[in-house]
Amino acid sequence: MAQSHYENFPVASVLLPQKLRLPISVIYAFARTADDFADEGDLPQETRLEQLDAYSKALSEIKNQGYSGKNPIFIALADVIRKHDLPISLFNDLLSAFKQDVVKNRYANFEEVLDYCNRSATPVGRLLLHLNGVPSDEQLEQSDAVCSALQLINFYQDIVQDYTEQDRIYIPQDELTQAGLTESDLVNSDSQQIAPLIRSLYQRAQHLMLKGYPLGGTLTGRMGWEVRAMTLGGITTLALLIRQDDNLLLQRPRLDKTTMLKLVTVSLVKHFYIKKSLQLLTL
Numbered sequence: 001m002a003q004s005h006y007e008n009f010p011v012a013s014v015l016l017p018q019k020l021r022l023p024i025s026v027i028y029a030f031a032r033t034a035d036d037f038a039d040e041g042d043l044p045q046e047t048r049l050e051q052l053d054a055y056s057k058a059l060s061e062i063k064n065q066g067y068s069g070k071n072p073i074f075i076a077l078a079d080v081i082r083k084h085d086l087p088i089s090l091f092n093d094l095l096s097a098f099k100q101d102v103v104k105n106r107y108a109n110f111e112e113v114l115d116y117c118n119r120s121a122t123p124v125g126r127l128l129l130h131l132n133g134v135p136s137d138e139q140l141e142q143s144d145a146v147c148s149a150l151q152l153i154n155f156y157q158d159i160v161q162d163y164t165e166q167d168r169i170y171i172p173q174d175e176l177t178q179a180g181l182t183e184s185d186l187v188n189s190d191s192q193q194i195a196p197l198i199r200s201l202y203q204r205a206q207h208l209m210l211k212g213y214p215l216g217g218t219l220t221g222r223m224g225w226e227v228r229a230m231t232l233g234g235i236t237t238l239a240l241l242i243r244q245d246d247n248l249l250l251q252r253p254r255l256d257k258t259t260m261l262k263l264v265t266v267s268l269v270k271h272f273y274i275k276k277s278l279q280l281l282t283l
Helices: 018-039 045-064 072-084 088-103 110-120 122-132 137-157 159-166 173-178 183-187 195-212 221-243 257-267 270-281
Strands: none
Touching (some): 018 045, 018 122, 045 072, 045 088, 072 088, 088 122, 122 137, 122 221, 137 159, 137 221, 159 183, 195 221
């Protein structure tokens, strides 16, 4: 699923229309560097937030009077935003999620997790749609569902890594408590005890995918192919998670190159994509 350091961002994918590869790479550069401010290195919290605030200020300049600084990322981004009439609010949403990463590592309930997804993941899908043309309200809603599901699936693949490497838990705290579980139970090598809770979270991601997967069938050309391939990759990963035994849910299913090639091939034809997606989503 994750094609780069910044999750679920189709950087310069060969499936994309050539005319969109440069603007997407520019948007990626913005997102990746901002994400690095939040996550990489040993800088203090205050410094990380100052770096992200500088990005917010640059976005405000682009919106109000035009960017006058020398940062090449924002020089290029200002041009992309102007040429494609991209909503500045989507970039601000991303920054708000990165800022949250600096100060927040636990989520009280599932609504808080979804709110984070709505700022960390859904802006990416909306930006792709805006680059491709003028999306309908239905397409935007479907994109939001797919992107939120992709973000959740990524969380559920990396429960142990998020906890042990970054002290982050995206499993709702209230649901842990209600299930009589502690945070340490999430990294127990035998996941039988947490299986009911984790499987309920899988179902919620599956529900979002069922709402969103038709998006791929509405898009034409290479962008449609790209979106279908990304979506089907997430659906396939979720299916692998669901198929795992209750005592092995913390293993990290990954799509090998052969599987990914098959998914790309299936995604070329809308009918095959829809058929395969439904087959996996109704397991």
